[in-house]
Amino acid sequence: MYADRMLTQWLQDHKPRATSMKHQPAFYRNLEQAMDLARADHSLFVAKPRWDDSVLDFTSSDFLSFNRTGRIREAFQGELSQYEDFRLSASGSRVQYGNYDYLIQTEKEIAAFHGAETAYIAHSGYMANAGTVAAVTLPGDAIVYDEAVHASTHEGMKVSLAQHRLAFRHNDPDSLREVLGEVKGYPGFAEGRFSILIAIESVYSMDGDICPLEEMLQMVKDLFPLGNAQFIIDEAHSNGVMGPRGSGLVNMLGLEKEIAIRIHVCSKALGSTGGVILCNKTIRDRLISNARFAIYSGAPSFPMVASMRAGYRLLENNEAEEPIQKIQSNVRHFLETITAHPVWDEAVDQGILNIPLAEDYESIEHLTHIVPVLTRPKHELYLFFHLMINNINAYNISFPVVPKGKSRVRLVFHAHNDLDQAETLANAICEWAQEMLVIEDGQTDNVLPSAARRGHDSFTSGSNNWILKLVDFTKSLLHEQSRVRIMAVCFGHQIVGRAYGETAERNPLGWEVSVTAVTLSETGKRVFGCDSLALHQMHRDVVRRYPASVKKLGHSDRCEVQGIYVTNRVHDSAGTSGVRCHDCLRVAGAEARICAR
Structure with a gap:
């Protein structure tokens, strides 16, 4: 059973190692000592065995199920068949030999699909985001960012030339106004001599909530009428699942001409790979001349670009519409089921779990595919184990990925899920919550939930x-x-x-x-x-x-x-x-x- 294999591997990966390496070179021993700290705190990232289709998938990035159904593979193979003599490698960077016609044409098609002036393809969304943040800020500039932005944004800020880096409270326009007011008081910003890059996301990957983009945009226009404050928006979790034909939040709101930089990825909903930077010609030229990933890395290969083009062909043919509706139905049915469960109210009142997106979900027109289930610290592991033993795969997340005290199991819904699976998931979560309530009430001698005890049994292999x-x-x-x-x-x-x-x-x-x-x-x-x-x-x-x-x-x-x-x-x-x-x-x-x- 997958759960036994996964739990056994997870526990083995978390066994301390440094103490058994006293005769090994200090270089490796020091690394193991550092990792042992994470192992002791159960916060070490490890590679998990891949599950088969018999396990209920509530964690993968295959939102539209293009990958599972084989639709992206068929489109990709069809694309390759038209270019039988393609060269596998780009054989150089974009500023050398790697700027080939097929790559340029694909960028033009993607830009047209999103209503952007130009597009620039990067090897990944992470590279696109980090590289752009680093490349477009100048000495004296400021970066203002939502406190929940992706790690790639932080990576870009570390190597950027910006003098000021200030965070505002998550999805809080008032906090953004306060921070921008502070920046405006610095010399050179009110006059337009220095610029402000505002980093946000359309759908936040850990919280599943949507950015109040229109309100923020109008505020920035009012505060900086000279246009020296511009947005970079990460649309990794809206590409394919929001907007006309899955074109994203910015397109859904009709703000294509208002947002300076949009980052889209193809490795999630589209089931392929790579990242795309949507911008105007000025930004694109700046990337080519200053972005390290553009200058010091080989250009994307033909097969990679073909997989991206195949994904966009599916979107252009309106093949995302039905999967998007299935995702909406699955999420809505899950929230209906779990909030109606007899244990729900007590579990929330006692702080066993909480789903912020469940509040007033009936009135929300578009529910995102990401639903975090918040738990107490360390309890996210208990819930993760419980779901796994019930043949359900979800992802447990804790500090430093999310703030301390905000541990969670993140649920991701897909088109290949169905209503029965959503109901099974809701009931399994409530079953775990009921067990935790019984333990807290002292109605059992157990101090650990059954799934955690089973994890211990996996560690000892049933033997003392x-x-x-x-x-x-x-x-x-x-x-x-x-x-x-x-x-x-x-x-x-x-x-x-x-x-x-x-x-x-x-x-x-x-x-x-x-x-x-x-x-x-x-x-x-x-x-x-x-x-x-x-x-x-x-x-x-x-x-x-x-x-x-x-x-x-x-x-x-x-x-x-x-x-x-x-x-x-x-x-x-x-x-x-x-x-x-x-x-x-x-x-x-x-x-x-x-x-x-």
Whole structure:
């Protein structure tokens, strides 16, 4: 099953690696140490196995299903068949040998489709966006950007010549006005000597909301009548799914002549590849003469351009109209189903989940294909696992892709989804929300949802052999390596107890959760330098008795064994504490240490 394969791979990818590389070159070890920080926080980006069509797809960028249905492949093969003697490589950049006729003609056709003066093809939307932002700003200029713009915009800003870079609150015209007013007060902007590039998106990829473009445009015209403030709009998520024949938001609003730069991509709705910059001749000439991707990179190859042309042929033939309507129906049915579910209101009230786009969705004429389900931090992983186990693929997203506290699972709807699949998705999400509510209400001994527990089972492959090996290893250190010092906390405390021959078993008094007051023994008072201790812990298994050869550090009303101690040899604790004692520091500096959590 795909879920088992994916979860197993995901968990393997998140195992720490740096500690096993002490004999490897420091260059690689340093990289693994940096990645281990992300692994520990479950924020490491990893390549996921590709799923087959039996898995419900709510994550891919194949919005119009041109790729899945084979329509783009057929159009591409038809395009290639007309040019049997094409040359595979452009064999140079656009300023050298790579400016071939087929590329130029395709750019003209794309520009005409979007009602633009000119078009310039780049290898990707990322390159188009980053390269344009960097190339069209001059020394002294300003870049004002929505705080939710794509990473490619930030990449372009880093290498741009602009002197000022200021963000405004997401999709907030009042905030934009405030920031532009600040910029206008800088020398040279009111007089038109310096320019302002305003970076926005038509549909925001993480939030699924639409830019209030008309309101912003009028405001900018009023503030800067000389025309030195212009927009660059990323239409990656509107190309193909909005506007006449899928031509995008700007075309839908009839603002083709008002927006200086539009970035379109072909790797999403069109199912092909590449990015397109729509602009006038001045901007295009600036790109050719100053954009690094135009000067220092080979021009797009013939097959790449042919795939883009094939995608636009489908749009020109009105083949996006029916898929767009299917997407609208799927999204609307999903929102109807989930908001009508009995658990919905309570889950939202308790902060288990939230879908901002579900508010007043009935009155929205055009729903976007992107629907984020917001969760508490780290809970996006639980929901991701739950959906995956239910044979549904969606994408979990957390900081730094989105702001802290805004974790989510992003749902992407397609023409190849149907109403039954949308309903299955809504019910699966609510099933997870119900389980989280039960856990929070204390109606179960579980502190993790079932999907997360299954993920742990995938990690251990249904076996406790790794625990037994760790116990045996610790036992060998205790009995055969007299110079080795051992420190252990939480789960490591149970490992040490078992290595001393005691058993770790279920506590008949139940879970020991949160901050536990521990009464210290005389040894514990000396070691920790205080009379009592508050340990942060959450466990259900305990070491039942102190080993005969150790000193007792303390006890609580739920567990007699809270810490095992042997002077200059062993120091462990059933939980974690902020206390730092002299003995702890001495042990930490010893020649070897075990830290098991």
